[in-house]
Amino acid sequence: MATPEQLKEDLHYVIGAVERDRPQAMPRSIGLLWAVFMLGGLAGLDWDPRTAGLFLLVGGPLLYLVSMKLGMRSALAAGVRDREMGRRHMLHWASIFLGMGAITLIALANGLSHEVFGQLTGMVVGLVYFLAGVHFRISVFLWLGPLAMAGAALVGYFDRWGWTLLGVLMAAGVVAATMRRSPVEEHSQG
Amino acid sequence: MEQGNKSMDAVSTGVAGLDPVLEHRLRLGACVLLSRADALGFSRLKAVLGATDGNLGAQMRKLEEEGYVKARKEFQDRKPVTWYSLTSQGRSALRAHLAAMEKLINGSEVG
Numbered sequence: 001m002a003t004p005e006q007l008k009e010d011l012h013y014v015i016g017a018v019e020r021d022r023p024q025a026m027p028r029s030i031g032l033l034w035a036v037f038m039l040g041g042l043a044g045l046d047w048d049p050r051t052a053g054l055f056l057l058v059g060g061p062l063l064y065l066v067s068m069k070l071g072m073r074s075a076l077a078a079g080v081r082d083r084e085m086g087r088r089h090m091l092h093w094a095s096i097f098l099g100m101g102a103i104t105l106i107a108l109a110n111g112l113s114h115e116v117f118g119q120l121t122g123m124v125v126g127l128v129y130f131l132a133g134v135h136f137r138i139s140v141f142l143w144l145g146p147l148a149m150a151g152a153a154l155v156g157y158f159d160r161w162g163w164t165l166l167g168v169l170m171a172a173g174v175v176a177a178t179m180r181r182s183p184v185e186e187h188s189q190g
Numbered sequence: 191m192e193q194g195n196k197s198m199d200a201v202s203t204g205v206a207g208l209d210p211v212l213e214h215r216l217r218l219g220a221c222v223l224l225s226r227a228d229a230l231g232f233s234r235l236k237a238v239l240g241a242t243d244g245n246l247g248a249q250m251r252k253l254e255e256e257g258y259v260k261a262r263k264e265f266q267d268r269k270p271v272t273w274y275s276l277t278s279q280g281r282s283a284l285r286a287h288l289a290a291m292e293k294l295i296n297g298s299e300v301g
Contacts, residue, residue, distance in 0.1 A: 021223055021238045078231075079230055081227060
């Protein structure tokens with residue numbers, strides 16, 4: 001018969017296992033795709049704002065769909081089937097488009113410039129990143145989010161290369177997010 | 191005296207409610223992890239629980255025999271993968287076992 005002390009030890013063991021069962025880090029494929037997309041799109045705003053803006057507006061949703069697919073495959077490869085978590089990710093990242101939709105309506109109603117539209121979108125993206133760090137425990141987003149928000153706010157103070165600098169920093173941050181792997185993730189692949 | 195009797199009652203109730211299938215920590219750990227997802231692969235369970243292939247395999251077979259988990263074998267990238275999910279019977283058993291553990295531990299601390 002189990003004693004209370006043995007049960008407490010068993011509980012500690014289980015708590016340890018639950019702690020090790022942390023959410024997946026960002027899959028490398030997703031991170032690299034978004035890094036290239038952000039670097040190209042944001043740097044493009046300094047060179048050809050119109051084309052870059054279209055690239056970001058059209059490419060963003062497409063890349064979101066691709067990311068959801070890649071995320072599902074990555075979770076399966078890590079040995080996790082969790083529809084609830086998948087649904088939360090889908091809704092969370094889709095909120096960027098809700099934010100952009102709202103900003104578009106505001107921009108149209110108030111005649112906002114493209115630059116300000118871009119800055120407000122950057123703020124929304126940064127906030128969504130930060131909340132991903134809070135709720136999904138992806139720690140890199142806890143600083144990447146505020147960096148994006150600060151960058152979007154400050155980019156107007158640069159005569160040139162402001163968006164390029166932000167793109168480089170964001171791309172580097174996203175790539176860094178994909179580099180960290182927990183021992184569980186290393187061992188549970190396959 | 192009264193407090194002592196209450197804690198004895200709590201311990202007795204707790205002991206009575208413990209599920210012998212889940213008194214093995216590996217089986218308990220597996221069920222707790224499975225309660226948090228739709229299904230987990232064998233490799234994932236092994237990595238998180240820090241178990242060996244043989245030991246985990248034996249414990250998962252026991253859970254299957256008791257009807258607490260369901261196993262499904264699939265091929266993923268041409269490799270065989272076994273997915274485990276908690277059954278409703280397993281979920282109820284886990285809830286009852288954890289409640290009994292709590293009573294037992296709380297009873298032993300009060301007394």
